[in-house]
Amino acid sequence: RSQSDQSFDQKSSKDKVLIGFSLDTLKEARWQKDRAIFVEAAEKLGAEVLVQAANSDDSRQIQDIEALISSQVDVLVIVPHNGRAMATAVEKAHQAGIPVIAYDRLIRDSEVDLYLSFDNVKVGEMQAQFLLDRLPGNRGKIIRVYGSKTDNNALLFKLGQDNILQPHIARGTIQVLHEDWAENWKPENGKKITNAAITQYGNQFEAILAANDGTAGGAIQALLEEFEEKGVKEKIIIGQDAELVACQRIVAGLQTMTIYKPLKHLATKAAELAFRMAKGKVIIAQQSVFNGKVEVPSILLEVQVVTKDNMIDTVVKDDFHKYEEIYRSIPEEQRPKRSR
């Protein structure tokens, strides 16, 4: 701790624990949930939370963190938009003697104190694996819609998918007809890409592997306009995030699967650990991940594949979305029983 900070160490003698939560973005519904759950959990513990969102802009996120440090938070929880860029932020925080937790995405090349996440690469791998299992004989023609090429996470998802798919592609059993990046994760770009694919290959493909539910939605929109509902239902369409709309599509049979990340566990756990850290307690983590500089003590939670069949005992069970909401467009009699 540099002595120049002592000036406001005296000031930071407060009774209430103050947690700084810096998010990459709140543009997608998913992060709204993270925030809600995290804040609720933290406040239950009697801590106060300052939330920041950087609209997917690295310099903005740095400014956010600077502000949180100025507000003398006791611990920082960061969802980095870009794991590399946030190294500076960790440094600044540590200079001010504030511990940092990397939430959902690892912060690289820095001495970040703890890492909680569903591993994004893992997510990509699960998407790909699911796709393979669904394709008869692990062979087929697919379309791949990646996320924003300028978004580090999009690269991670792709990496995960490639880990599984590459050998098959190399062997030629899996054939990627068309692949493109959806600028800014825009659904409409997902649609344009899919349209381009249809224009060139018509109905030849069996599956669309989309980076997230948003772009998947765009893709489905295109399919609907081309092949009508029944044509869409024949296709395997894979997304991620378990957005409400996506879940509705899944139960309606328009989308095949999405990846559900039990945010509740993640966010609550993060809140607890952050609280304990703020109190100066030591955290013991079983796993650890090397971030290019140090072995970061890590807590990695399992993500779940969500399909029509296990909707009830994943998303609904965790109360991630309301049952009525998900099944609103399904007639009562056709809805599955709710567990208990």
Added chain:
Amino acid sequence: MQNKLSVRDFSMAISLALIWLFFALLNPNFLTSRNISILVIELSITAILALGMLLVILPGHIDLSVGSGVGLFGGVASVLVFHHNWPSPLAMTVSLVIAITVWYLMGTLVIKQKIPAFIITLGGLLIFKGVFWLVIKNSTVPVTHGTERNFYSLLTTYYIPPLIGYILGALVIGSIAYTYCFTRKRRQSYGFNVESAEVTFMKLFVGGQFIFLFILVTNQYRGIPLPVVILGAVALFVYILTQHTPFGRHLYAIGGNEKAALISGIPVDRVVIHAFAIMGCIVAITGFMQTAYSGASTTTVGDLMELDAIAACVIGGTSLKGGRGSVIGVIFGALIMASLLNGMTLMAISPEIKFIARGGVLTLAVWMDVKLNTD
């Protein structure tokens, strides 16, 4: 002005032809009826917005807020439809009315308070974005429940049945020919010298051919896409407004020499404010179409569309200083941009190259335009 225009369109026709040729050669699918249909849908959305922008630029102002406006008012409508189960026509009407009011107010601020439009609308850009995200709660709000269709969702997915398409086409060609000959006759009766009958005929013939060809192609797919019809309506409206009404001429006059306009007794304030109001209306319409196009209202709908609209205008030979610009030009401008994007997406060109190509073509097109018009 007329002939000046023709030169300009000519120059743009060339750039356009080049672009089409380029893609057609590189990718046979570019000229398939399906892709053409999709292209014109994408075109319509930009073009309509650009036509609104024209009305604001002509009197020498500018509107940076249209992008977030598109998002916002598309969002308002879809929230009313999806969350509050309003009938989509009602929801859209309400959203439309709000939009018009908001733009009317912006216009008033620009005029009465003398705050440059650049600022007001830059403010609007930020404010609308904020409100938009609040309205849709940063979530995804579909334009309709599940897969059911409503007026809203049909905006970009409905196609005019082939037969009706042909009839429509015939009507359009017919009426054009009629007015054309009619005015020609009247001109003669006034004793102005008019172009020779052959030229007139050729013009009409070529024009008719194009329309017919277009219908033929689109019918091969599913018929004329509804957005194109909407575009046609808006274009006609704006064309008549700018070329055949005092209001429109006043827009040009204000842009050309505001003082003179004032001294000539033109109600400058009212004209500009109304121009903004119309812009508001068009923004809402574009908003509905853009949102319907992506199937749902998400936080990114409308991002940067203001730049596309302005670019379309300028490529189309509109002067940002005001006083110069034409409907046909703007449509060409939008067409160039749309073709470019569509072609590149078709070929799955990487985003970096997309950016570079867009920038390059934008500059080239305008450069060509300038060259052809100074010589």
Added chain:
Amino acid sequence: MQNKLSVRDFSMAISLALIWLFFALLNPNFLTSRNISILVIELSITAILALGMLLVILPGHIDLSVGSGVGLFGGVASVLVFHHNWPSPLAMTVSLVIAITVWYLMGTLVIKQKIPAFIITLGGLLIFKGVFWLVIKNSTVPVTHGTERNFYSLLTTYYIPPLIGYILGALVIGSIAYTYCFTRKRRQSYGFNVESAEVTFMKLFVGGQFIFLFILVTNQYRGIPLPVVILGAVALFVYILTQHTPFGRHLYAIGGNEKAALISGIPVDRVVIHAFAIMGCIVAITGFMQTAYSGASTTTVGDLMELDAIAACVIGGTSLKGGRGSVIGVIFGALIMASLLNGMTLMAISPEIKFIARGGVLTLAVWMDVKLNTD
């Protein structure tokens, strides 16, 4: 002009005071030495870019490409440093030179080919973005290896040691006071009427106080941040350029009436092209600072900075038609924006509200400015 200016600054001083008061009341941390230091760092980056923009807007042009330019040339430098292990000063110089050349060329296109700057630079915006992403391969390129410090990384992290800070401050105040009194004397000797000695003294006194206070506060944290010094240098440069050199006069003249400027024997072409070249230089500098601030070059660096720069200019009373604008105004404009963002960030206000507030204040500030200047 001078008195007009003072009114304007006055109006902005008020808006600024209000903003500060507001945040100071709502959040005690706003006025902590640390936050002030952070704020001025953020300010410096915007302000420097805005000062460059002023030089382009004065002759009636505009530059939309600065945002992506900032990203690109920051990126070029960091790639050279990180991947090719160049010494950072060299890397930055090279990037700087490229930037100047590129802007020089853009200027030439605008002038010689008569393509509106709006288009050229809109094209630039797209092209630079594309090239930028290619250069950094959509990855993250730190400005230095690991945690070691180099000239590049120090740009935004170095603080002038307290003692030197005080000396510097003393020098600045001294020299200002000297030139001020000196010119005043000389003016008197020529027998034009100058303001009374009291006023002069008060001005100097207050000004000195501010500078001293500022140094005092920043020293409580870590000293005067280097960016502020850079801003000071750039501001002084641009101020002298616009107010005390023929070049500057020519900028105003061209913006006021280009034809007259030409007939008056002003080398319009050269002046404008040079203005662009300087803009290029400033873009590169801002690029380095912004990248250093984020610690690494990432695809998002510089996004939308062009809007901030233009907004700062306009809030500062610069006319987008050209011919009117001042350094002090622009800095005030930037300060208003920076304070607003910083304050809201400090209070962890949700992005939606941030957008709305920014839009609102932007409009309000300009409105106030307009009002105070028409009365």
Added chain:
Amino acid sequence: MPQKQKTILQAKSILKKFPGVIALKNVDLELYAGEIYSLCGENGAGKSTLIKILSGIYPAGSYQGDLFLDQKKMSFQNLKDAEKSGIAVIYQELALVEEMTVAENIFLGSEPSSWGLINWDHIYQQAQKVLEQFGLSIDPSAKLGSLGVGQQQLVEIVKALRKNSRILILDEPTSALSETEVAILLQILLDLRKKGISCIYISHKLDEVFAISDRITVLRDGESIVTLEAKKTSKEEIIRHMVGREITNLFPREKSPLGGILLEAKNLYVLDNRGEEILKNISFQVRSGEVLGLGGLMGAGRTELLMHIFGAAGQRKSGSIFLQEEELKNHNPAQSIKKGLVLVSEDRKIYGLVLEQSIGFNMSLSSLEQFSFRGFINQDQEFQKNQEYFQFLQVKAPGLDSFVETLSGGNQQKVVLGKALMTNPKVVFLDEPTRGIDVGAKLEVYHLMNRLTSEGYAVVLVSSELPELMGMSDRIIMLSEGRIGGTFTQAEATQEKLIAAAMEQKEPIEDAK
């Protein structure tokens, strides 16, 4: 005077203040039905201001005093009000849109439309009619911007007359017109008077004033000095009232010994920006100490010629230009000025001034290098130089830092002259230098020309006023459609010869009387 005629328009004790100046002090004005009533006065006397009040540009309340129309008190809030009550105005500054066609401009603001749609054919036909009716051969479908200044002025006049109102006010309508066009205009006014339309006429050209007016009122420094019957007075008397002193010689040209050739043009052929040949086989020389007059009708190519030699317009097809033995080839104004050639444009608003800047800013604009060393402007030197010219040209304004847009036409012209002279040139091009400036100011310009020539400068004077041309130039070249129609020494020049040369053997039209 005995009120034999009925008064239709009356202004009582008008007082108008501007920041720093009182433009009008208790001015009274009385306009009878069916008369032509002239206002004379020096630049800045307040003529335009008075007009702007009569026509509602300055709304009631922004000044003190009352307006009466047919004895009814009027308070115009804006132009429309004035127009409704039958007052049409032609302003000193053109109120036209260059991008639009002539016809559109004529009908601007009152387009005839049915069901909201404009009837274009009707407009063009009507425009054609009116233009013909006023004996103008201008194509109604031509872009206004493509016409010379003069023709534009005529279009504006037509625009105003179309509204067939009862009172017509013209503020220096002829300042940009050639002899022929002036004749046309005056004829129009006389016809209107026959129809019982009254007219307030402002001009610095006293011949015109006397040619048509019934009564003349002289304003000086914002006060109405006298009102006289045109028949019972004389130019000299009016001038005396205007400037408040005797002026004996209107054209005080003092010959000075001729020196060497400063400027020479050899067989110039020049194309304009539309590739048309507008200057054909032009050759002439100017010696130091000489004033070369350049005459011709509107659009004869005088401005283009000066502009081209100055390096500001047209592409050279063939021929050569020498300035002090130095050849000028694809050069720009900056270079010309450096080499000692300056131009004072005929259109000060477009080519002369940065209106929103101060007088000082404008005057020193061309000469900044003089006061700057090591790239910095020495503002004190600059200020002194400005002061010097400000006083020398007697610009009527609160001070150097008052904005140029607030100056009266003539004073603006003085600022432009100041700017040109400050560059201490060798050859001075004056394109209509006395357009819209008063007798006093004109004299100053003439004296200036004398001083220049006596100091060995050469002056090229373009003027549409033949008397001025004959009075002030040692040699006169008449241009006609881009060719040299004839060259005359001052001695041999007569109106008829000049006009003949200008129109190439078409017989001279006699003055409207």
